[in-house]
Amino acid sequence: xxxxxxxxxxxxxxxxxxxxxxxxxxxxxxxxxxxxxxxxxxxxxxxxxxxxxxxxxxxxxxxxxxxxxxxxxxxxxxxxxxxxxxxxxxxxxxxxxxxxxxxxxxxxxxxxxxxxxxxxxxxxxxxxxxxxxxxxxxxxxxxxxxxxxxxxxxxxxxxxxxxxxxxxxxxxxxxxxxxxxxxxxxxxxxxxxxxxxxxxxxxxxxxxxxxxxxxxxxxxxxxxxxxxxxxxxxxxxxxxxxxxxxxxxxxxxxxxxxxxxxxxxxxxxxxxxxxxxxxxxxxxxxxxxxxxxxxxxxxxxxxxxxxxxxxxxxxxxxxxxxxxxxxxxxxxxxxxxxxxxxxxxxxxxxxxxxxxxxxxxxxxxxxxxxxxxxxxxxxxxxxxxxxxxxxxxxxxxxxxxxxxxxxxxxxxxxxxxxxxxxxxxxxxxxxxxxxxxxxxxxxxxxxxxxxxxxxxxxxxxxxxxxxxxxxxxxxxxxxxxxxxxx
Numbered sequence: 001x002x003x004x005x006x007x008x009x010x011x012x013x014x015x016x017x018x019x020x021x022x023x024x025x026x027x028x029x030x031x032x033x034x035x036x037x038x039x040x041x042x043x044x045x046x047x048x049x050x051x052x053x054x055x056x057x058x059x060x061x062x063x064x065x066x067x068x069x070x071x072x073x074x075x076x077x078x079x080x081x082x083x084x085x086x087x088x089x090x091x092x093x094x095x096x097x098x099x100x101x102x103x104x105x106x107x108x109x110x111x112x113x114x115x116x117x118x119x120x121x122x123x124x125x126x127x128x129x130x131x132x133x134x135x136x137x138x139x140x141x142x143x144x145x146x147x148x149x150x151x152x153x154x155x156x157x158x159x160x161x162x163x164x165x166x167x168x169x170x171x172x173x174x175x176x177x178x179x180x181x182x183x184x185x186x187x188x189x190x191x192x193x194x195x196x197x198x199x200x201x202x203x204x205x206x207x208x209x210x211x212x213x214x215x216x217x218x219x220x221x222x223x224x225x226x227x228x229x230x231x232x233x234x235x236x237x238x239x240x241x242x243x244x245x246x247x248x249x250x251x252x253x254x255x256x257x258x259x260x261x262x263x264x265x266x267x268x269x270x271x272x273x274x275x276x277x278x279x280x281x282x283x284x285x286x287x288x289x290x291x292x293x294x295x296x297x298x299x300x301x302x303x304x305x306x307x308x309x310x311x312x313x314x315x316x317x318x319x320x321x322x323x324x325x326x327x328x329x330x331x332x333x334x335x336x337x338x339x340x341x342x343x344x345x346x347x348x349x350x351x352x353x354x355x356x357x358x359x360x361x362x363x364x365x366x367x368x369x370x371x372x373x374x375x376x377x378x379x380x381x382x383x384x385x386x387x388x389x390x391x392x393x394x395x396x397x398x399x400x401x402x403x404x405x406x407x408x409x410x411x412x413x414x415x416x417x418x419x420x421x422x423x424x425x426x427x428x429x430x431x432x433x434x435x436x437x438x439x440x441x442x443x444x445x446x447x448x449x450x451x452x453x454x455x456x457x458x459x460x461x462x463x464x465x466x467x468x469x470x471x472x473x474x475x476x477x478x479x480x481x482x483x484x485x486x
Contacts, residue, residue: 021148022253026313028156029249032171033314035163038321042233042242044172047111049229050102051118053222054091058084058126061218062211063133064346074196079203081130081195083211088126095119106233114173121180128187135190143190147183155179213351217342220358224365228384231369232377240377246310246318247325247381254302255335258294270347281403284344288337289413289468295336296414296421297457301450303329304425305432308446323378331385334392337414341399353398361391420460428453 033041062084066072096119103112135144159175167174229248233241270283302309306325310318345354368383400407428449435445461469 019257021145021152022257024149024152024156025253028152028159028175030313031160032163032175033246033318036168036171038242038246038318039238040169040242041172041245042238042240043108043111043169044114045229045241045245046106046108046233046238047114047118048176049226049233050095050098050115051121053226054095054119054122055125056222057091057215057218058088058122058129060129061215062087062207063129064214065207065210066130066133067137068210068347073203075199075203076207077130077134077193078196078199079207080133080211082199083204083207084126084129085123087215088123092119092122095122108238110169114169117173118176121177124180124184128184130195131187131191131193134193135187140190143186147186147190150186151179151182154182213355214346217351217355217358220355220362224358224362227362227366228369228380231373232380235373236377243318243321244324244377244381246314246321247328250302250309250325251328251332254298255332258291258298258336270344279404281405284340284399284403285405285409285413286471287340288410290472291336291340292414292417293461293465293468295333296417297424297453299329299333300421300425301428301453302332304429305446305449308432308442308449312442312446324381327378327381327385331388334385334388338388338392338395341395344399345402350402354395357391357394357398361387364391416465420457420464423460424453424457427456
């Protein structure tokens with residue numbers, strides 16, 4: 001099977017699983033948010049900022065070595081597993097040690113208790129990193145999709161049951177632990193490999209050398225993502241943290257729907273093309289052209305319809321988060337495109353430049369958010385998003401250099417979908433306000449506005465971007481596009 005065939009099949013499985021997973025996650029979160037309210041969610045977000053950061057450091061860091069490696073041996077798998085497990089256990093210990101000081105900084109004793117309990121998820125995630133890498137390298141995205149959906153079902157059931165029986169903020173904790181535990185079981189049942197002790201110092205050094213670079217990248221990513229939550233929690237309190245958190249919880253999974261199938265599948269595809277001497281840069285450009293068709297209208301629509309979405313899904317008490325969500329929509333667009341660029345760098349085994357750029361993003365974001373803090377929650381959010389966009393041209397330059405091509409096509413391919421999405425957003429804005437002014441029910445107004453947006457962007461695609469539709473069909477049809485054949 002060609003790399004193109006593996007890629008499109010993997011994306012299909014990840015997209016199907018991802019959309020199902022996020023639909024369940026959204027429903028669960030909507031129920032919990034309506035039962036518990038923004039302040040309790042803010043408390044959970046204060047604790048989760050640390051546990052989620054630790055999980056990200058072990059989820060896709062050292063184990064990325066197994067995807068990029070040309071022909072990993074049993075010693076490589078064992079070395080990667082024990083390194084990742086050791087990091088996971090160490091991070092869990094650190095979380096327990098800092099739980100008291102964190103609670104003191106926030107002035108919320110319950111945050112420390114939650115952080116101590118949530119710390120148990122970090123070793124669990126670390127223990128599944130190698131099985132997940134094995135499934136990704138083998139393009140077995142069917143198993144990964146089933147695993148993700150099952151985790152949401154089990155976790156959601158536990159969380160909602162706890163909320164209805166009076167557990168309060170601990171319902172979020174129960175939901176997350178149940179989800180992670182389910183993922184652990186299904187990851188190990190999907191692979192035949194089991195860890196052993198047979199490895200060598202040389203294998204440990206190779207895995208550690210590659211993993212250190214990726215670990216630095218993941219540390220920068222999680223710091224950038226969680227720093228706003230920490231600053232908002234410290235400076236503005238639980239309510240503002242909850243409002244920011246609701247916007248993040250919408251943007252993150254929505255960007256997940258587009259970026260994760262492409263990111264998870266493109267990295268092993270890029271790596272396989274590099275191993276066979278094919279031009280991975282051509283596949284990167286194709287993915288960029290196709291991803292824009294989904295990302296630009298998706299997040300333009302979210303920004304325009306933020307108010308009715310929040311009001312209908314979560315209730316009027318969450319409406320102060322509307323301007324935060326509108327700013328965060330720009331971040332969702334950034335995630336969808338930048339995540340594939342990052343996968344390209346990792347598949348090439350070149351994490352250093354993108355890691356340094358990510359840490360520069362952390363520093364710039366921290367400065368901008370602190371400067372903006374006097375103007376409140378929306379300004380802090382804008383500082384966070386602005387840092388990503390200010391440094392984005394450097395990311396394009398790094399990717400173009402690794403791909404052996406010019407930066408121009410990588411940027412220019414996004415102009416048509418950007419302009420089309422802007423036209424769509426203006427059309428949806430005026431239509432929605434006209435429907436509301438005419439007294440149409442809120443749900444009907446939102447549904448008609450979404451359908452109109454889809455229609456407008458589809459027409460613009462048929463007129464101005466027909467070449468991208470042909471490109472999409474060339475991947476789906478039996479005659480695969482020439483640039484992705486191995």
